Amino acid sequence: MNTTMKDVAKKANVSLSTVSRVINNSNLVSKDTAIKVRKAIKELDYQINESARALRTNISKLIGVIVAGMDNPFLMKVLKSIETEAIKENYNIIYGDSEGELEQELYYINMFQQKKIDGLVVMTAKFSDELIKYIKESNIPTVFASGHLKQSDLPSVTVNNVKAAEDVSEYLFGLDDYFGIIRGPYRDSVASEERMQGVINKYKEKNVPLKKKYISEGDFTFKSGYKAAKILIDKNKDISSIFAFNDQMAVGAIKYCIDNNIKVPDQISIIGFDDIEAAKYANPSLSTVYQSGTKLGIEIMNILLKEINGTQFTKKNVFIPHDLIIRESSK
Amino acid sequence: MNTTMKDVAKKANVSLSTVSRVINNSNLVSKDTAIKVRKAIKELDYQINESARALRTNISKLIGVIVAGMDNPFLMKVLKSIETEAIKENYNIIYGDSEGELEQELYYINMFQQKKIDGLVVMTAKFSDELIKYIKESNIPTVFASGHLKQSDLPSVTVNNVKAAEDVSEYLFGLDDYFGIIRGPYRDSVASEERMQGVINKYKEKNVPLKKKYISEGDFTFKSGYKAAKILIDKNKDISSIFAFNDQMAVGAIKYCIDNNIKVPDQISIIGFDDIEAAKYANPSLSTVYQSGTKLGIEIMNILLKEINGTQFTKKNVFIPHDLIIRESSK
DNA sequence: TTGTACGCGTTATCAG
DNA sequence: CTGATAACGCGTACAA
Numbered sequence: 001m002n003t004t005m006k007d008v009a010k011k012a013n014v015s016l017s018t019v020s021r022v023i024n025n026s027n028l029v030s031k032d033t034a035i036k037v038r039k040a041i042k043e044l045d046y047q048i049n050e051s052a053r054a055l056r057t058n059i060s061k062l063i064g065v066i067v068a069g070m071d072n073p074f075l076m077k078v079l080k081s082i083e084t085e086a087i088k089e090n091y092n093i094i095y096g097d098s099e100g101e102l103e104q105e106l107y108y109i110n111m112f113q114q115k116k117i118d119g120l121v122v123m124t125a126k127f128s129d130e131l132i133k134y135i136k137e138s139n140i141p142t143v144f145a146s147g148h149l150k151q152s153d154l155p156s157v158t159v160n161n162v163k164a165a166e167d168v169s170e171y172l173f174g175l176d177d178y179f180g181i182i183r184g185p186y187r188d189s190v191a192s193e194e195r196m197q198g199v200i201n202k203y204k205e206k207n208v209p210l211k212k213k214y215i216s217e218g219d220f221t222f223k224s225g226y227k228a229a230k231i232l233i234d235k236n237k238d239i240s241s242i243f244a245f246n247d248q249m250a251v252g253a254i255k256y257c258i259d260n261n262i263k264v265p266d267q268i269s270i271i272g273f274d275d276i277e278a279a280k281y282a283n284p285s286l287s288t289v290y291q292s293g294t295k296l297g298i299e300i301m302n303i304l305l306k307e308i309n310g311t312q313f314t315k316k317n318v319f320i321p322h323d324l325i326i327r328e329s330s331k
Numbered sequence: 332m333n334t335t336m337k338d339v340a341k342k343a344n345v346s347l348s349t350v351s352r353v354i355n356n357s358n359l360v361s362k363d364t365a366i367k368v369r370k371a372i373k374e375l376d377y378q379i380n381e382s383a384r385a386l387r388t389n390i391s392k393l394i395g396v397i398v399a400g401m402d403n404p405f406l407m408k409v410l411k412s413i414e415t416e417a418i419k420e421n422y423n424i425i426y427g428d429s430e431g432e433l434e435q436e437l438y439y440i441n442m443f444q445q446k447k448i449d450g451l452v453v454m455t456a457k458f459s460d461e462l463i464k465y466i467k468e469s470n471i472p473t474v475f476a477s478g479h480l481k482q483s484d485l486p487s488v489t490v491n492n493v494k495a496a497e498d499v500s501e502y503l504f505g506l507d508d509y510f511g512i513i514r515g516p517y518r519d520s521v522a523s524e525e526r527m528q529g530v531i532n533k534y535k536e537k538n539v540p541l542k543k544k545y546i547s548e549g550d551f552t553f554k555s556g557y558k559a560a561k562i563l564i565d566k567n568k569d570i571s572s573i574f575a576f577n578d579q580m581a582v583g584a585i586k587y588c589i590d591n592n593i594k595v596p597d598q599i600s601i602i603g604f605d606d607i608e609a610a611k612y613a614n615p616s617l618s619t620v621y622q623s624g625t626k627l628g629i630e631i632m633n634i635l636l637k638e639i640n641g642t643q644f645t646k647k648n649v650f651i652p653h654d655l656i657i658r659e660s661s662k
Numbered sequence: 663t664t665g666t667a668c669g670c671g672t673t674a675t676c677a678g
Numbered sequence: 679c680t681g682a683t684a685a686c687g688c689g690t691a692c693a694a
Contacts, residue, residue, distance in 0.1 A: 004671055015681045020673060028679060050445045051391060052671035054382035055686050061446075062425075070411040071608065073404055080401040080428055087427065092446060094393075094423040097411055114381045115392075115423060222612045248608075255612045277402065277579075281553045281586045283614040335687055346665045351689055361663060383687035386670050 003044045012040035023048065054116060063091050063304070064112035068100040068125040068146075072220060072248070074274040074293050075123060078145070081297025082121060089305060091118070100125040100188065106134060113138060119304045121145060125189040141307035143300050147190030148317050155307065157299045157318040159291040161191055164322045165198025165243075168271055168289060171324060172241045173206050175269055175331055180232040181215045182225055182244040182253060189220075195245050195273070218249045225252025233262070240268055241330065247272035247279045247288055254282065254329060269330035284328030291322045334375045343371035354379065385447060394422050394635065395443035399431040399456040399477075403551060403579070405605040405624050406454060409476070412628025413452060420636060422449070431456040431519065437465060444469060450635045452476060456520040472638035474631050478521030479648050486638065488630045488649040490622040492522055495653045496529025496574075499602055499620060502655060503572045504537050506600055506662055511563040512546045513556055513575040513584060520551075526576050526604070549580045556583025564593070571599055572661065578603035578610045578619055585613065585660060600661035615659035622653045 005019045012019065014033060021029045022037040029037075040046075054060045063086055067075050083093045094115065096108035105124055112120065120135065120142040127149055135142050135154070144156040172179040181199055184192025203210040213235040218224035225244055229252065233239055244250035250272030257264050264270055264284055272279060275290035299318055306313040336350045343350065345364060352360045353368040360368075371377075385391045394417055398406050414424045425446065427439035436455055443451065451466065451473040458480055466473050466485070475487040503510040512530055515523025534541040544566040549555035556575055560583065564570060575581035581603030588595050595601055595615055603610060606621035630649055637644040 002671095006671080016671095017673085017681060017683095018679090021680090024673085030679060033680085047441070048445050049386070049447070049671050051382055051385035051389075051447055052686090053673075055380070055386050055670090055688085056672045056674085058382075058686080060382060070407055071404075073402075073407075076401055076404075076407050083426065083428065087442075090442075092425040092427075092442065094425055095414065096418065096423075097414065110378070111418075111421075111423065114379045116380070116382050222608055226612070251609070251612050255614060255616075258614050277553055278582070278609050281557070281582050283586060283589050285586075333687095337687080347688080348665060348690080349663090352664090355689080359663065364663080380687055383670090384689080386672085386686090387688045387690090389670080 002049070003046045004049065005046070007044055008037065008040045008046050011044060012037045058116065060116040060118055061091050062112075062115055062117045063093055063119045063121065064108070064115075064117040064140075065093055065095040065121040065123065066098050066105055066108050067095065067123045068098050069220065070097045072246070073276040073278065074246070074291075077276075077293030078123065078297045078300070081294040082301055083297075085298055085301035098124050100185075102126075102128050102131060105131055109134065109138065109140075113140070119143075119308050121300055121304065125185070125191070127190055141304060143304045143307070145296065145300050147194050153316065155303050155313075155316045155318075157296065157303060157320065158191070159289075159296070159322045160319040161194030162198040162201070163319075164273070164289045164291075164324075165195040166202050167198075167322075167324050168243050168273075169199050169202030171326075171330075172243060172269070172271065173202065173208075176240045178208055178211075178214060178239075179241040179243055179269075180236060180239050182218050182228040182232065182242060182249050183215060184217070184245050185219050186217055192245055199243065218244070218252075220246050220248060222248045222252040222255070225249025226256045227252075229253035229256040230260075233257075233260075233268075242268060242270045244270065244272050247274045247276045247286060250286055250288065250329070251278070251282050254284070254286070264329050265331045271324075271330050275325060280327070282329070287324075287326045287328075287330040289322050290325050291320060295320045333380070334377045335380065336377070338375055339368065339371045339377050342375060343368045389447065391447040391449055392422050393443075393446055393448045394424055394450045394452065395439070395446075395448040395471075396424055396426040396452040396454065397429050397436055397439050398426065398454045399429050400551065401428045403577070404607040404609065405577070405622075408607075408624030409454065409628045409631070412625040413632055414628075416629055416632035429455050431516075433457075433459050433462060436462055440465065440469065440471075444471070450474075450639050452631055452635060456516070456522070458521055472635060474635045474638070476627065476631050478525050484647065486634050486644075486647045486649075488627065488634060488651065489522070490620075490627070490653045491650040492525035493529040493532070495604070495620045495622075495655075496526040497533050498529075498653075498655045499574050499604075500530050500533030502657075502661075503574060503600070503602065504533065504539075507571045509534075509539055509542075509545060509570075510572040510574055511567060511570050513549050513559040513563065513573060513580050514546060515548070515576050516550050517548055523576055530574065549575070549583075551577050551579060553579045553583040553586070556580030557587045558583075560584035560587040564588075564591075564599075573599060573601050575601065575603050578605045578607045578617060581617055581619065581660070582609070582613050585615070585617070595660055596662045602655075602661050606656060611658070613660070618655075618657045618659075618661040620653050621656050622651060626651045
């Protein structure tokens with residue numbers, strides 16, 4: 001059977017409580033006994049039983065992460081970064097891909113609750129009222145990381161989607177009188193909604209009517225970008241630039257152009273979002289909005305850990321930096 | 332405070348054990364009481380405390396997964412698939428990225444042990460003796476999924492790397508007298524080792540000396556593929572085809588060619604491995620070896636769950652299908 | 663079919 | 679500084 005604290009106590013000739021103290025680095029224990037106990041621990045190869053500890057302390061050292069779409073390389077970078085940060089504080093990550101379905105999200109959260117997660121990260125597409133209500137009532141420390149929550153006081157950290165989209169728009173307005181947009185799913189993605197807002201702002205600022213036919217909808221996949229590009233180009237014969245709301249759709253759009261003998265960027269400039277690794281190696285290499293998944297993960301965990309530990313933190317809504325990177329796919 | 336079985340018992344006017352029986356779907360309970368109890372559970376919104384249950388049963392409903400390099404989209408597909416399968420049986424996944432470092436792997440396994448994982452999936456680069464010994468001694472049901480273990484009787488599931496590489500080689504020998512290879516890290520990746528074996532087999536079969544200068548080393552990243560292609564092309568002026576051991580390196584290689592005005596596939600054919608989503612949308616689209624990350628995940632969990640449940644399973648070493656897909660990047 | 667009582671391995675409280 | 683002892687919430691013999 002597994003060796004327990006009891007065995008260690010016996011071996012070291014001390015009481016259970018002393019062993020516990022040593023393990024938890026209490027200073028209420030003399031150096032000598034501590035050494036003695038540590039020796040016993042090593043000799044018996046004793047391992048903490050986290051289940052028992054969790055039962056007793058109500059601390060599971062588990063953090064739940066809900067994402068919408070693990071096929072997104074950018075999200076994976078975030079997921080990796082979160083794990084890296086978590087492990088430093090001895091937390092493990094459990095995750096679930098909701099595919100953007102509320103039902104799935106609720107299901108996962110419920111499951112996570114049973115596992116007594118200490119914290120929750122929500123990187124889902126949509127912040128529905130029901131989801132937010134459920135999370136609030138659960139009382140689990142939570143960080144949102146797809147967009148900002150205006151209607152709520154829950155902490156969030158993301159890139160400044162509005163500003164970033166404005167930057168892209170500004171750039172594209174320098175190329176032509178209008179540009180096409182490949183956005184994310186309608187009414188279903190905060191990130192997409194926010195980026196759209198940035199586009200709308202710039203169109204207004206430039207006094208250009210944002211016609212419906214300038215906008216096409218994708219679902220953040222290569223394929224949808226390919227299709228959306230076709231629609232956009234068919235509808236707007238003179239279109240000369242496209243802003244896709246993520247890199248995959250942008251690459252899909254490029255592919256459509258190439259398949260149809262449309263030169264990128266000579267005839268059409270294409271700009272993406274995220275700057276996934278593949279963007280640099282696309283052909284032509286992809287102009288895009290850089291944001292650091294690693295930084296995002298670090299910031300998420302930073303806030304979450306403060307919440308968990310009850311530490312005060314000033315900024316509830318944090319932006320990570322972004323940067324418009326012009327490569328070969330745009331003039 | 333959280334509601335416990337005790338509260339439910341009180342509310343339903345039954346004993347603790349009865350509640351427990353209802354929760355665990357024991358048939359040692361009358362229909363009427365079961366209904367009564369379920370009603371109380373609902374009314375109180377009772378949630379199982381998995382920590383307590385885990386302590387009692389020694390079953391955590393947690394499965395640990397160790398991967399080497401989460402930046403690999405193919406691995407992510409597997410990770411997602413594993414989770415999807417796991418959740419069906421009420422397991423959650425905890426994961427760690429070892430970056431191929433033994434020390435990290437041991438660290439994670441140790442941590443996972445403390446969390447009392449019910450099973451372990453190892454998708455690391457190298458199966459070192461130390462790692463295998465450690466895992467064996469841990470007695471945790473384990474499945475390996477990067478390559479096959481000749482020296483051990485632990486279950487594994489992967490694509491048939493040797494055969495797949497032979498297929499690619501056969502194809503490339505139909506194009507020219509020899510081809511270049513961008514392999515994975517030397518002595519450090521089973522998958523790479525196995526694919527290399529396939530190449531070696533074919534070179535032998537064709538009676539072509541496999542010169543050292545035909546082989547260049549990468550580390551499965553875009554960048555390393557780019558660099559490796561340069562080396563290969565510099566060393567072999569007349570080279571006309573390259574087999575890269577994964578898609579990222581292949582795309583990196585394509586990029587190098589394009590940057591240097593080498594036409595793909597007219598001057599050089601390039602073939603990758605994995606068939607990640609981006610392969611289809613690369614430009615030119617990438618010829619590659621298709622394997623299903625989803626299927627891999629399903630098979631991994633299939634075997635692992637059998638191990639966990641003590642069910643007999645016949646095949647210890649399972650191959651998932653592969654398929655050579657010729658797209659635009661090769662003649 | 664139901665209830666009682668014990669123990670899983672820890673941590674926390676209290677007394678010494 | 680150290681040691682007894684009582685929880686934490688659940689599952690399971692055993693008894694009824």
